[in-house]
Amino acid sequence: MSTLFTINACKTFGCRNLGLASSEDYSWPDYKLGYPALHCRACGSYPPLFDEQQFRDWLSVHLSTYAIEKGHFCPVCYGTDMICYGHNPQGSQPIQCRNCKKVWTPKKYQKEITHPQAIETVQLFI
Structure with missing residues (x-):
């Protein structure tokens, strides 16, 4: 069964395994940080494992x-x-x-997105 989301994958920007569900660089579960994690040897990150x-x-x-x-x-x-x-x-x-x-019956149904009348800007004083 394919899923809409791949949650057990490397999440490090710039890693070659970013978003890949399976890779030879993965070792899991790894408890080095005190929780079950996926260790990506390509970048060294430890994203947590989810059920x-x-x-x-x-x-x-x-x-x-x-x-x-x-x-x-x-x-x-x-x-x-x-x-x-x-x-x-x-x-x-x-x-x-x-x-x-x-x-x-929706609680807050909006057929169209209502745009604001005006956009307020505030000057930043440093």
Whole structure:
């Protein structure tokens, strides 16, 4: 199963293994720093090892919560093809996903991004 994110990889800018999930330069788990880490012999870094299943579960909960609050995509199937219904008496707008037919009302739905009226600048005195 391919994943959207590669989290157990070297994260050092300039390393030849940057973002690579598998390399001959990796040795893991390494507990030199007191936690399970991935040792990259190419650059000498020790990025921490993460449990990918726990990360996927956390990301799924986070994305579902974001979808329910903002309404940009479906909280169940993450689809973006939606039907917007009329406004209810509270002023919010129910949305239905065209893929899985889930209906929900986002808490802070914004159809378009609102731009600020003016951008304030402050002078820096040194």
